[in-house]
Structure formats: C-alpha cells, structure tokens
Amino acid sequence: MPVAATSPALSRQYTVTAPDGVTVAVQESGNPDGPPVVFVHGLLGSRLSWDAQVASPQLQRYRLITYDLRGHGLSGKPVAATAYTDGRRWADDLAAVMAASGARNPVLVGWSLGAAVVTNYLAAYGDGHIAGAVYVGGVIELDPAQIAPHPAVYRDLVSPDLKTHLDAERAFVALCFQTQPDPVTFQRLLANAALASPEMVAVVPSMSIAAQAGLGGMRKPLLLIYGARDALVQALPSIERARGLNPGLRSTVYDQAGHAPFLEDAQRFNSDLAAFVDAAVSH
Numbered sequence: 001m002p003v004a005a006t007s008p009a010l011s012r013q014y015t016v017t018a019p020d021g022v023t024v025a026v027q028e029s030g031n032p033d034g035p036p037v038v039f040v041h042g043l044l045g046s047r048l049s050w051d052a053q054v055a056s057p058q059l060q061r062y063r064l065i066t067y068d069l070r071g072h073g074l075s076g077k078p079v080a081a082t083a084y085t086d087g088r089r090w091a092d093d094l095a096a097v098m099a100a101s102g103a104r105n106p107v108l109v110g111w112s113l114g115a116a117v118v119t120n121y122l123a124a125y126g127d128g129h130i131a132g133a134v135y136v137g138g139v140i141e142l143d144p145a146q147i148a149p150h151p152a153v154y155r156d157l158v159s160p161d162l163k164t165h166l167d168a169e170r171a172f173v174a175l176c177f178q179t180q181p182d183p184v185t186f187q188r189l190l191a192n193a194a195l196a197s198p199e200m201v202a203v204v205p206s207m208s209i210a211a212q213a214g215l216g217g218m219r220k221p222l223l224l225i226y227g228a229r230d231a232l233v234q235a236l237p238s239i240e241r242a243r244g245l246n247p248g249l250r251s252t253v254y255d256q257a258g259h260a261p262f263l264e265d266a267q268r269f270n271s272d273l274a275a276f277v278d279a280a281v282s283h
Contacts, residue, residue, distance in 0.1 A: 037062050062274075071201075081199070181264075
C-alpha cells in the first residue's frame with residue numbers, strides 16, 4: 001500500500017498573475033540552485049498531489065516547483081467558461097510560473113490533465129525554454145478512445161446536489177488508484193477535490209488541446225509513464241496516439257499501477273524522474 005508522504009516545509013511560496021488576471025499559487029522546495037522541475041497536477045488536484053516527490057530525499061538536489069492550476073487549490077477560480085475551455089489560458093499560466101520563478105530550462109512533469117496543459121504550453125511557446133517533459137497518466141486528447149468511460153461519475157461531479165457531488169468526488173479520487181493510498185493521503189486528496197471550482201469542473205471536458213502542434217512539434221526529450229491498470233486514461237491507446245504525433249518519445253508502463261504511478265510506486269517513479277532529468281539537462 002502506498003505510504004503517506006509527509007509534507008515538508010516549503011522553502012518559498014508566492015503568487016503569479018496570469019495574463020488574463022488569474023492568480024496562480026506557486027510553491028518551491030529542494031535545492032534552489034539545482035536543475036528545475038515544474039510539476040503540473042491533474043483534475044481535482046493541487047500541488048499536494050506531488051507530496052511524494054517534494055518529500056523524496058532522492059529529489060532534493062533538484063529545484064522542485066509546484067503550483068495549483070487555475071480553478072484548483074489556492075489559485076484563482078474564475079467563473080467564466082472561457083477561462084477553462086481555452087487551453088491557451090492554462091498554457092499561459094505555466095509560462096507565467098516559469099517566468100516568475102526564473103527557472104531556466106526546466107523539466108516539465110504533467111499528470112493527467114496536467115499533461116494536456118504541457119501540450120498546450122508546447123503549442124503556444126515551443127520547446128525552446130525547457131529541457132524535456134514527462135507525462136504521467138497523461139491526457140493526450142479528450143477523445144473517448146483514450147479516456148475510460150465513467151459517465152455516472154462525470155455526471156455526478158457537476159450535480160447541484162451537494163451529497164451527490166461530494167460522493168462523485170470520492171469516487172473519482174478512488175479511481176485514480178489501483179492500490180488505494182493510506183487514509184490520511186486519501187483524505188487529503190479528497191479535500192483537494194472539494195476545493196476545485198464547480199464552474200471549472202463543468203466545462204473542463206471541453207478544454208482545447210493542441211496536440212498536433214504541441215506534441216507534434218516537440219523535439220526535446222519526452223517520456224510517457226502510465227499505469228497498466230489506469231482506470232481513467234486508456235494507457236496503450238494514449239501512447240499509440242502520442243507516438244503517432246511524436247515518434248521520438250519514450251514510454252514505460254508500470255504493471256501494477258493505476259492512474260497515479262508517482263504515488264502508487266513513488267520510489268520507482270522518483271528514480272525514473274531523476275534519471276530523466278539528469279539526461280535531459282545534459283542533452
């Protein structure tokens with residue numbers, strides 16, 4: 001069973017203002033002079049999704065930058081649908097975090113929806129300012145062939161009935177794992193979900209993803225990591241589609257993991273990430 005990560009003291013917390021005025025909450029830890037890694041969490045998450053990385057002794061030599069996506073955590077929660085359906089807005093947030101942090105040639109790590117954010121960043125800004133990217137359980141496109149069907153859960157996530165909505169959040173968080181985390185971690189992740197903007201949850205399935213321009217134009221090192229037992233994203237069809245857009249990518253599948261291999265097999269993931277970062281920054 002995955003072990004609870006202890007939240008370390010954050011070395012720095014600050015906010016960044018996106019071009020459309022949304023406030024983005026940013027946190028940093030690790031070695032401020034180390035190679036930077038920017039983590040982009042998934043739907044209904046926050047920077048706390050990455051506690052097993054931020055707390056990892058193996059990763060403390062890197063500059064670890066996490067932030068809360070718009071509509072999540074401590075970041076701004078606009079109500080306009082276009083604040084979430086326009087994929088460029090999410091890309092601009094990531095660019096603003098990179099600019100404000102001064103992170104030079106970071107490795108971007110995107111989980112689930114966070115991978116789509118990275119794709120939109122690549123489409124808008126290119127790969128000239130990054131060392132590489134890792135997609136974890138990554139959403140390549142919001143395509144039924146790549147997304148596992150859970151119509152009742154997604155329907156109930158936008159229910160106006162509070163109990164129905166909260167029960168759907170619990171079901172969604174449970175679907176992130178083949179092996180459920182310890183109760184404290186699960187409760188924290190469930191609290192993450194409860195912080196998410198209902199306006200965002202309602203419209204994010206219509207978020208634009210510039211997969212052809214983003215992944216298709218990526219020439220820096222790219223690694224895809226999926227869990228073979230992912231209940232939310234179809235691993236093999238997603239890898240196949242991504243490889244069709246970018247034949248140079250590498251991929252690996254964790255046989256026993258679900259949608260969150262960075263938590264379910266944190267030690268292996270952290271080792272794989274460290275090896276990728278070291279190779280990418282010397283590329």
